[in-house]
């Protein structure tokens with residue numbers, strides 16, 4: 147392994163996600179395993195700018211593998227978007243003798259890391275952490291699996307009350323630009339319809355589908371909507387629209403919101419975080435930089451950070467077909 151890197155910084159950035167702590171733990175302990183130092187950078191890039199650093203040894207990450215959120219805290223730093231802010235951050239890294247950093251976050255966090263690398267040649271590795279699963283170069287981002295399980299558990303509960311009252315529920319889930327949570331949790335929870343940003347289903351098709359559901363003998367229905375859906379109406383407007391056009395439906399709305407980002411990570415997310423954390427540090431020690439570590443066909447693989455930022459994670463079209471069939 148390369149002798150150039152003696153100290154690695156680790157930070158979490160952007161929206162938190164379950165599994166970030168498990169990834170921090172893996173990064174810290176892989177550094178200890180290879181006899182190099184590790185520094186925790188608090189509050190994402192903002193903490194890097196303000197010098198909010200703390201040395202981390204293997205015992206500093208005891209009992210966090212099972213915890214949601216991030217012990218390092220997270221932030222979306224506006225100052226890091228400026229050249230002045232990045233210069234301050236670089237000065238702090240040099241002052242603390244940090245040779246490289248691992249950033250756990252989403253697209254915006256990787257873009258920041260990439261710009262930083264271009265400006266200062268500073269070695270950076272990204273670990274994909276977001277519940278949205280919207281990052282190119284990995285089949286799963288950290289927190290996505292946990293969020294799916296949370297959403298399915300909640301929709302199961304909503305279904306109990308929906309069926310008791312013969313109601314239609316619009317359930318809005320997170321996913322600003324991506325429908326992965328809606329599509330997968332929707333199938334897992336047996337939703338009648340799933341509205342995602344990648345597909346403009348159209349209001350007519352929605353009404354048509356609800357009519358068919360009624361005619362086929364369904365007394366209650368669940369429609370899952372990704373928050374970034376492109377149908378042109380939010381969940382409350384959809385409720386009004388359906389009630390105007392189909393007065394036979396008694397409609398309610400549930401916005402699941404930030405509960406989807408919290409909670410103890412699933413076993414899948416803990417194992418993924420551990421594998422990604424080890425690979426991130428060992429990639430830096432091999433003298434490589436500017437990569438994202440991800441899961442591709444069950445193997446941990448490297449994708450150039452630039453590609454991870456520019457590429458678009460795709461919705462599995464087969465899942466849309468499956469959903470259409472099993473919701474008949």
Ligand code: F6P
Nearest residue numbers: 161252276277278320321322407
């Ligand atoms: O990117 C993850 C995410 O949870 C999105 O699904 C959601 O739109 C956004 O973060 C919410 O961000 P904030 O917590 O800043 O409101």
